[in-house]
Amino acid sequence: MTEKTLEKTTARDSKALVTTEGRTTIADTVVAKIAGIAAREVNGVHALGGTASRAVGALRERIPGSTTNHGQGISVEVGEKQAAVDVQLVAEYGVGIADLAAGIRRNVIGSIERMTGLEVTEVNIEVQDVHVPSEDKDEPQERRVQ
Incomplete structure (x- = not known):
């Protein structure tokens, strides 16, 4: 391959989105969905999103025929050549948050750049809560009155 061919095939090179044959634009929702799926894989x-967005998402999933919102907890800014991503999440208890953030950044950046050709300038992560497995158990509460 020539040097020019290599330049055109790199994921970080957005020249593939603007060619002499036309321009390719990628909607914010597409980038948000890619980022959401990539973050969930780590x-x-x-869970992704704050308390309110997770509650709305849970209600939405109960509606027959509805689909999962893969972009929940993700906000993006998409330009012609670059994208920036903000992720809100709930981490599992016991996981190193710095390691978790590094893994999310690596996976989100890799997925977006590979699939879209956009350069990801930053991935900001906001850990809003820590999930404790004992919170999920539906233990019967002792009745106060009989």
């Missing part, structure tokens, strides 16, 4: 992520 071990230690319990």
Whole structure:
């Protein structure tokens, strides 16, 4: 391959989105969905989004025929050549948050750049809560009155 061919095939090279044959634009929702799926793939992520968005998402999933919102907890800014991503999440208890954040950044950046050709300038991560497995158990509460 020539040097020019190598330049055109790199994931970080957005020239593939603008060619002499036309321009390719990628919607924010597409980048958000890619980022959401990539973030969920990382071990230690319990859920994406804050309390309110998770509650709305849970209600939405109960509606027959509805689909999962893969972009929940993700906000993006997409330009012609670059994208920036913000991720809100709930981490599993016991997971090193710095390691979790590094894994999420690596996976989100790799997925977006590989699939879109956009350069990801930053991935900001906000850990809003820690999930404790004992919170999920539906233990019967002792009745106070009979």
